Amino acid sequence: MIVGILGCGAIANLITGFVRDGRVPVELGFFYDRDLERAENLASMVDGTAVLDVRDMLPEVDLVVEAASPEAVRELVPVVLEAGRDVVVMSVGALMDPELRKMLEETASRNNATIHVPSGAIVGLDGLKAASVGTIESVKLVTRKPPRSLGISMDEKKVLYRGRASEAVKRFPLNINVAAALSLACDRDIEVEIIADPVVDRNVHEVTVRGDFGEFKTITENVRCSVNPKTSVMAAYSAIRLLKSLSENMHVGT
């Protein structure tokens, strides 16, 4: 499978390192970033090609990993799908816009392409998907990040947001994709709390789900990427695992 990368930051950097070390059975052939130097840096790690426009890689690749921004999902993912190429979307928050999601799903269907959304920096999507076959009563996410991860500076713990996922992704577009992944997994606009906490040095996500299956609670204490502390290493690992799964004949987990 030949893979192209759209967005050459923290997540792409980890994926490229794994491919370079022979730990993912894909060829990373092409790299695009609006900052050409970033694309060139990653391309040089795996003997790939940096392109000036994402369109330039489409005739050559089977799949594109979007690890850029919500704006890239709106503007460039439709172009990838129109070309009949599969896509992995990391900027999941963009998919909380129902019109955009519908348009992308229709474009994918028309062009026989698939949109993959990895679990990202959160755990428990498997259980949540299974639980949603029955009746779900409530899903709540509490995210705690160091203020620096949220792009602010403060000495005391502060609740920055309490509300629904759809609004959270608008207010914190680069920080709460996990809320979107959870919402999409159970087809409801989940409850979200975002806390800036100077005491934590990890990105911590706590999920509580109640339904007719019973109840589960998950806590993920994520190490942050050195390249971008907003982003957890687990987010990149989930994309890497997804790329491996795509070449396997057995799928474990919902």
Ligand SMILES: NC(=O)C1=CN([C@@H]2O[C@H](COP(=O)(O)OP(=O)(O)OC[C@H]3O[C@@H](n4cnc5c(N)ncnc54)[C@H](O)[C@@H]3O)[C@@H](O)[C@H]2O)C=CC1
């Ligand atoms: N699903 C999840 O659980 C998680 C998702 N994310 C999201 O994944 C995406 C990538 O994250 P990181 O690698 O940490 O970001 P990053 O900021 O380290 O890198 C993003 C790169 O994409 C490029 N870029 C952004 N918009 C672009 C566009 N329209 N066209 C071309 N290049 C563009 C930037 O120049 C930058 O080099 C972000 O949207 C982030 O919010 C991050 C963490 C967890």
Ligand SMILES: O=C([O-])CC(=O)C(=O)O
């Ligand atoms: O990486 C994380 O821990 C979460 C994150 O930034 C996001 O969901 O956008």
